[in-house]
Amino acid sequence: MLTREGLQLRAALLHSIRSFFRSQQFLEVDTPVRQPVVIPESTIDHLPSGEWYLQSSPEQAMKRLLAAGSGNIFQLAPCFRRGERGQRHLEEFLMLEWYRMDADYDALMQDCRDLIITVVAELSGEPSSQKLIADSALLKKNLQQPWQRVTVHDGFLRYCPVSVEEALATGCFDEMLVEYLEPNLGVRNPEFLVDYPLSQASLARKKAGDNALAERFELYCDGVELANGFSELTDSSEQRIRFEEELERSGDDFSMMPERFLKELDKIDRAAGIAFGVDRFLMLLMAAPNIEDVVSMAPSDWF
């Protein structure tokens, strides 16, 4: 359980995130946590809630708000993923998700940088937060320096024993990523891993000029994955094909197709969206080795 000082820091972080987005004219929304149908993603196991499911991310609801004309929106949303437990994973965690209209993933990378610089400056200026974040690696970096971008292709060449093509062909893309790439990312300053193979980005738009890649990125800081963002795929017929592939991969039946979502998707003209792990951000701020150390109450606090 968090101490009073820890709770204060967590509250200050949430406050700082909210004021950042408000200052950028984003609207805060709160969408339902339960959904009758989920976005097909073969690598995510949903927790049932009655006949419905707890959200693994607020993506489906928020994109429907976009389609209905909400404009730029953000949300701090509890998310649930069954079976995810580890130093950086909890089955229930807090996600910051935002969507920017008329924008692509470049704009989101800029947002990430602005957000982190603003939050770190605000918290280190507050006496009650200063002490708890004194050991943060973020304070030892020069965040004003450029944040590097490395493409997935170049990252594999630089750090892995095999190329990304070989990794995909032999089905060890994730293993290679975790073992060889991630520990090297974001060491000097936070860093973006960009341009994923299309098969690794089922909701992202194809990269302009290269149909084999998607405009997707991940933000890393000291090997910790902090955020995943992309230029949104807003073409419902292409999205349907990608969903069908995901459903086949996960062995789910096609009644799980989010039809209403697909029907409304085309109404979004152009947008980019991102999911950002709030608990992991706090881990970096507090230099906490385990995600359980930064949530108000962890699973182990119940027993």
Add this chain to the structure above:
Amino acid sequence: MFSASDLRKGLKIQIDGEPYIIVDFEFSKPGKGQALYRCKLRNMISGNQFSNTYRSNDKFEKADLEERKMQYLYNQDDEYHFMDTQNYEQLFLTREQLGDNINYLMDNMEVQVLFFGSRPIDVSLPIFVNLGVTKADPWARGDTSGTDTKPVTVETGYQLQVPPFVEEGDKIQIDTRTGEYVTRVKE
């Protein structure tokens, strides 16, 4: 059978007919990627270690392990002899198999001997043992030289660091997991 979601530090599984214990465990799941269970495993017989990454659909056999309460009798060279207090059966484990545990073995001490099938492979000791101090330098009262521990030898021959007030003839409690001094005990 265990599935990947059962994997955790300390779990004992069987691979190719040999028992392994997971000594290090890390769950990873890159964004949009699949769950990976990264384990470091130690062979409980040979002591050899290896690392492997498992996925959600991997299955594991439970190690065929059994613990039996036995009494430590004596050692002869590198052989440490134990007796089953139920049927008086005797067996021995080697110094190599026992590792650091030999530091805490006292005659007649009750321990749990771990069997893989019919083969003894390890012992588990009580977490805390009380041992008498057989050799200690006297404590120079008022010594403010700055060192806050001193070395002592206990009755098994094991040496460790203790606070300066511990004297020869005292009994001290030791944590067998770390080999460290816990407290002085009065008996």
